[in-house]
Amino acid sequence: MTALSVRNLRKVYTNGTVALKGIDLDVAQGDFFALLGQNGAGKSTTIGIISSLITKTSGKISVLGHDLDLETAQVKSLLGVVPQEMNFSLFEKISDILIFQAGYYGIRRALAIERMEMYLNEMGLWHLRDQPAIQLSGGMKRRLMVARALMNQPKLLILDEPTAGVDVELRHSLWRFLTQLNEQGTTIILTTHYLEEAERLCKNVAIIDGGEIIEKANMKLLINRTSMQTLVFDLELPLFHAPKLDDYQTQLIDELTLEVQIKRGQSINELIQFLNEQNIRIASMRNKTNRLEELFLHLITENKRNKVDEP
Amino acid sequence: MNPRTGFYPNWIAFQTILHREVTRFMRIWPQTLFPPVITMSLYFLIFGKFIGSQIRPIEGYVYIQYLVPGLVLMSIMNNSYANTSASFFLAKFNKSIEEMLIAPLSNLTILLGFMLGGAVRGLLVGLIVLVIGLLFTHIPLMHPLIMLFIAILSAMVFSLGGFINGIYAKRFDDISFIPTFVLTPLTYLGGVFYSTQQLPPLWRQLSWFNPIFSMVDSFRFGILGISDLPSFYGFAVVLLFFLALFAWAWYLLRKGVGIKV
Numbered sequence: 300m301t302a303l304s305v306r307n308l309r310k311v312y313t314n315g316t317v318a319l320k321g322i323d324l325d326v327a328q329g330d331f332f333a334l335l336g337q338n339g340a341g342k343s344t345t346i347g348i349i350s351s352l353i354t355k356t357s358g359k360i361s362v363l364g365h366d367l368d369l370e371t372a373q374v375k376s377l378l379g380v381v382p383q384e385m386n387f388s389l390f391e392k393i394s395d396i397l398i399f400q401a402g403y404y405g406i407r408r409a410l411a412i413e414r415m416e417m418y419l420n421e422m423g424l425w426h427l428r429d430q431p432a433i434q435l436s437g438g439m440k441r442r443l444m445v446a447r448a449l450m451n452q453p454k455l456l457i458l459d460e461p462t463a464g465v466d467v468e469l470r471h472s473l474w475r476f477l478t479q480l481n482e483q484g485t486t487i488i489l490t491t492h493y494l495e496e497a498e499r500l501c502k503n504v505a506i507i508d509g510g511e512i513i514e515k516a517n518m519k520l521l522i523n524r525t526s527m528q529t530l531v532f533d534l535e536l537p538l539f540h541a542p543k544l545d546d547y548q549t550q551l552i553d554e555l556t557l558e559v560q561i562k563r564g565q566s567i568n569e570l571i572q573f574l575n576e577q578n579i580r581i582a583s584m585r586n587k588t589n590r591l592e593e594l595f596l597h598l599i600t601e602n603k604r605n606k607v608d609e610p
Numbered sequence: 611m612n613p614r615t616g617f618y619p620n621w622i623a624f625q626t627i628l629h630r631e632v633t634r635f636m637r638i639w640p641q642t643l644f645p646p647v648i649t650m651s652l653y654f655l656i657f658g659k660f661i662g663s664q665i666r667p668i669e670g671y672v673y674i675q676y677l678v679p680g681l682v683l684m685s686i687m688n689n690s691y692a693n694t695s696a697s698f699f700l701a702k703f704n705k706s707i708e709e710m711l712i713a714p715l716s717n718l719t720i721l722l723g724f725m726l727g728g729a730v731r732g733l734l735v736g737l738i739v740l741v742i743g744l745l746f747t748h749i750p751l752m753h754p755l756i757m758l759f760i761a762i763l764s765a766m767v768f769s770l771g772g773f774i775n776g777i778y779a780k781r782f783d784d785i786s787f788i789p790t791f792v793l794t795p796l797t798y799l800g801g802v803f804y805s806t807q808q809l810p811p812l813w814r815q816l817s818w819f820n821p822i823f824s825m826v827d828s829f830r831f832g833i834l835g836i837s838d839l840p841s842f843y844g845f846a847v848v849l850l851f852f853l854a855l856f857a858w859a860w861y862l863l864r865k866g867v868g869i870k871v
């Protein structure tokens with residue numbers, strides 16, 4: 300069954316902004332799905348409509364087979380949403396925020412308290428449970444919203460930039476947690492501007508640009524389509540001009556940094572062998588940009604260029 | 611039927627909202643419960659004791675006794691209104707209203723939760739003011755059921771009014787406009803401080819069109835057993851306003867006015 304199906308979804312805001320131009324989206328049950336796009340592409344608008352916070356102009360949405368318009372309450376009870384922007388009262392106690400949220404879902408107080416304890420622990424906020432939310436740091440507020448979204452144990456969890464402003468260690472622990480949740484059967488949709496995060500977590504991806512979906516694909520297949528990657532070598536000994544390597548484009552950034560572009564089909568092994576033959580000693584090597592990032596920028600630029608070409 | 615969307619979950623959601631509303635005004639009691647205590651004590655002291663001692667009794671009651679029902683109901687009305695208007699506006703302002711909008715509870719549940727939350731504050735303050743009044747004077751309780759009925763229904767009417775104000779409010783100032791320019795004048799001219807019998811005929815008849823006057827009048831009838839108007843009049847007005855404001859608030863909530871883009 301599909302966890303989420305979106306058909307021809309359009310949104311025109313009252314000020315005339317066309318945020319969504321009729322998008323289609325299918326997310327399979329059990330998927331870990333990335334919705335990527337630049338600022339203003341329409342990600343939060345899409346999520347807002349799915350979560351009943353924004354009214355759609357037209358289109359059809361169903362969650363696990365339930366139509367949002369006809370079975371609103373059913374759909375809502377299956378959903379958990381972590382919004383992009385803070386939306387809780389700063390003066391409320393952290394534990395209360397979670398218990399009240401559960402109450403709105405009709406969950407008994409005793410059970411709500413149990414879950415509150417579990418998810419606050421999971422998010423590393425248990426020791427702050429009696430504090431008002433205003434005392435939390437930015438990253439903690441975000442984790443509070445993750446805990447809150449879990450209170451009704453949703454079948455479909457949607458996270459709008461959950462890791463923005465979350466520190467490295469906690470980001471990794473959040474990734475582990477989400478992966479685990481996904482393995483236990485929760486379908487997850489994620490938006491993020493950290494493409495490395497999307498690449499690492501997500502099985503499928505859609506890219507939205509200017510209110511249109513411009514790419515939908517399996518993450519691995521999409522990444523394999525990257526035609527070019529740039530490797531950056533940090534050198535042990537200074538170099539004064541870029542080495543000539545047949546077939547590879549090289550560029551010396553500074554005397555200790557060499558960039559080499561390799562095309563699909565070219566071998567990294569061979570490249571390293573060439574460098575060895577020229578007595579270039581490598582201290583370390585990395586990708587200049589994440590491959591998904593490169594592809595993403597490429598697709599977006601293409602889309603914009605096509606737009607300009609249109610009469 | 612889905613166990614999450616029937617009556618029982620909405621009942622829990624309703625209790626949750628009520629609990630949250632009460633927690634909110636109790637948390638900020640220096641802003642919500644304390645000021646009326648000060649103001650009303652001053653009213654009792656100045657109008658009741660100092661000035662009131664020089665005023666002729668009204669229908670057998672000394673002035674301060676006459677004053678108690680009016681001030682109690684005024685406190686109920688003001689505080690019910692203030693609670694929902696501020697609470698709902700703030701929930702919009704900090705977006706915490708989304709916590710409810712995203713959940714499967716019905717609009718009716720949201721409305722009932724906010725309405726009763728405001729009414730509880732109004733009635734609590736009313737009770738406090740009554741107790742303060744009793745420190746200054748003694749009063750009979752002629753028709754307790756009528757008094758309770760008017761108190762509870764006016765609390766809900768003004769709570770609903772505040773809710774509607776909160777829905778429309780775009781800025782903080784918008785929630786003080788109606789109380790300052792509409793409710794306060796109508797209350798002060800609504801027989802809280804005087805009997806309309808004392809007014810010239812034209813003003814007396816105009817007063818009858820003031821809905822707050824009829825509520826105050828019936829409430830006073832409940833406590834002191836005296837009234838300017840037939841007491842069913844206040845009943846009718848408060849019921850009518852309750853039904854009309856309830857329908858209006860529910861309609862606005864269903865349409866998502868002020869809360870959905």
Ligand SMILES: Nc1ncnc2c1ncn2[C@@H]1O[C@H](COP(=O)(O)OP(=O)(O)OP(=O)(O)O)[C@@H](O)[C@H]1O
Pocket residue numbers: 312313314316317318336337338339340341342343344345383871
């Ligand atoms: N309330 C609103 N009223 C009018 N226009 C809006 C409103 N909210 C968003 N928009 C517009 O709709 C478009 C899509 O915005 P949206 O918030 O969905 O983007 P996004 O993909 O989430 O971007 P970001 O990555 O910055 O969060 C933008 O052009 C934005 O200006």
Ligand SMILES: [Mg+2]
Pocket residue numbers: 342343344383459
């Ligand atoms: Mg966004």
